[in-house]
Amino acid sequence: MKRGYVEDRAYRSTGPPHSKPKLTHDADDDHTRDVTQKVAEHYSARANRTLEEREASPIIHLKKLNNWIKSVLIQLYARPGDAVLDLACGKGGDLIKWDKARVGYYVGIDIAEGSIEDCRTRYNGETDQHMRRKRFSFPARLFCGDCFEARLDKILADDSPFDICSCQFALHYSWSTEAxxxxxxxxxxxxxxxxxxxxxxxxxxxxxxxKLREAEGLKFGNDVYWINFEETFTQKKFPSSCPFGIKYQFHLEDAVDCPEWIVPFHVFKSLAEEYDLELIFVKNFHEFVDDFLKRPEFVELMRRLGALGDSIQDRSTLSPVEWEAAYLYLAFVLRKRGHSDPSARNSRASRGQTQISTSDIMYL
Structure with missing residues (x-):
């Protein structure tokens, strides 16, 4: 099913509100921190799985599809020697992808202390499933903290500039407030x-x-996921003047069970432009699959991962309910305005390490 990206008319506006973020402390700040902490605790509590346990997941093929999409993005835009900033890096599930891209330096940041510790052990090759794996080819640094709250320019002044930044399945957690x-x-x-x-x-x-507007009530989903909006949104209307803080509860079997926030993409695009970030493309996952499975190298990658079977026509390994869940997501690429010498490399990689101890993790 091919789907072009079409903006919902309910969100159309001339752009995001231009009011400056509030600097005063109020009850909303406390509520946001409480919810953010619950999200962090949810991801910290998720244990690493053995290969057998992962393969038994009811959404194993959706996870493989997600990995394929992330791998395609990295193969398309990462170059050998690149310095990588991985925001909300989680347990380091993309480290192997960056290694295959032969990047030169990696900085990972995540709010969940348990996740960043798992990322550390994965980088060191200390987890069961990575015991036989060779060391990663790039030095790295890891940070624990809220990358949507802390100012990172001074903290990472000696590590920047980065050539590529990645934020996978997490940027919507920043959309709880405009600030x-x-x-x-x-x-x-x-x-x-x-x-x-x-x-x-x-x-x-x-x-x-x-999907919300097509549902009878405020909850919809299938056998592997459900989304539930609060009674505040009984009318199922979302004024374009209030594009932040539209919260819903999201459950994805064997993966997610926590609050998330709507990100009206046209507002996101306009806001990004204020920070000199230009949109290169945005594609719903269904469209992404249709477009990039036309390229032989990505068909072979899909075959190896086993998400959609052995060919473009064979989707027998991905269940209809997983394919519907994939429809809930999009991929995007932005580029920072300006030009620089792509061959220029500073000495930032010397700040990284090839073996990271618990005491090496920096806390924001």
């Missing part, structure tokens, strides 16, 4: 070199709102 959404984009822009690339994946607001 957090702006801080996320401000951090990306401040740390990317001119001409640098920002790649990411996040929920597709158009699809979620469309």
């Amino acid at each position: 957090r959404a702006r801080r996320a984009l401000e951090n990306v822009s401040a740390l990317l070199r001119p001409g640098g690339t920002f790649i990411g994946t996040m929920p597709d607001a158009n699809v979620i709102v469309k």
Whole structure:
């Protein structure tokens, strides 16, 4: 099913509100921190799985599809020797992808302490499933903290500029307030070199709102996921003047069970432009699959991962309910305005390590 990206008319406006983020402390700040902490605790609590346990997941082929999409993005935009900033890096599930791209330096940041510790052990090759794996070819640094709250330009001044920034399945957690959404984009822009690339994946607001309006109540889903909106949104209307803080509860079997926020993409695009980040493309996952499975190298990658079977026509390994869940997401690529010498490399990689101890993790 091919689907072009079409903006929902309910979100159309001339752009994001231009009010400056509030600097005063109020009850909303406390509520945001409480919810953010719950999200961090949810991901920290998720244990690493053995290969057998992972293969038994009810959404194993959706996870493989997600990995294929992230791998395609990295293969398309990462170059050998690149310095990588991985925002909300989680347990380091993309480290192997960056290694295959032969990047030169890696900085990972995540709010969940348990996740960043798992990322550390994965980087060191200390987890069961990576015991036989060779060392990663790039030095790295790891940070624990909220990259949508903290200012990163000074913290990472000696590590930047980065050639590529990645934020996978996490940027929507910044959309709880305008201040957090702006801080996320401000951090990306401040740390990317001119001409640098920002790649990411996040929920597709158009699809979620469309499904909500088609549902009888405020909850919809299938056997592997459900989304539930609060009573506040009984009318199923979302004024374009209030594009932040539109919260819903999201459950994805064997993966996610926590609050998330709608990200109207046209607002995201306009806000990114304020921070010199230009949109290169945005594609719903269904469209992404249709487009990039036309390229032989990505067909072979899909075959190896086993998400959609052995050919473009064979989708027998991905269940219909997983394919529907994939429809909830989009992939995007932004580029920072300006030009720089792509061959220029500074000595930032010398700040990284090839073996990271617990005491080496920096806390924001």
